[in-house]
Amino acid sequence: MDSPKTLLAAINLFSDPENCRQFMVSVRWPNGVVRCPTCGSEKVTYMEKSRLYNCRTKHAKQKFSLKVGTIFEDSPIGLEKWLCGSSLRQRMGSVRMSFTDRLALLKRARGSCFTVSASQ
Numbered sequence: 190m191d192s193p194k195t196l197l198a199a200i201n202l203f204s205d206p207e208n209c210r211q212f213m214v215s216v217r218w219p220n221g222v223v224r225c226p227t228c229g230s231e232k233v234t235y236m237e238k239s240r241l242y243n244c245r246t247k248h249a250k251q252k253f254s255l256k257v258g259t260i261f262e263d264s265p266i267g268l269e270k271w272l273c274g275s276s277l278r279q280r281m282g283s284v285r286m287s288f289t290d291r292l293a294l295l296k297r298a299r300g301s302c303f304t305v306s307a308s309q
């Protein structure tokens with residue numbers, strides 16, 4: 190999956206948790222095969238409801254999310270919000286904008302990114 194080219198594209202893309210999942214998978218596992226962060230096994234099942242993976246090898250922490258082993262791991266914030274936020278920061282850093290414009294953009298982005306499911 191390609192990185193979104195514009196902020197709007199990022200907001201649209203990452204407001205869907207399934208897109209976030211696919212994006213994270215493509216970033217972490219370029220061959221698209223998700224591996225268990227504990228034992229490295231490829232025998233993992235994705236549980237759509239809980240948005241968790243379950244390793245079929247018996248060990249502690251069989252269930253894991255895509256945040257495990259990343260800088261997002263300890264955050265209670267959902268992945269889609271992180272991806273949206275980091276995309277936002279990238280765009281803002283590279284564009285010359287007035288403070289008011291930045292504020293307006295932030296408010297809009299927050300409206301889209303941060304109203305996404307609170308179910309995580």
Ligand SMILES: [Zn+2]
Pocket residue numbers: 225226227228229230244245246248251
């Ligand atoms: Zn495992």
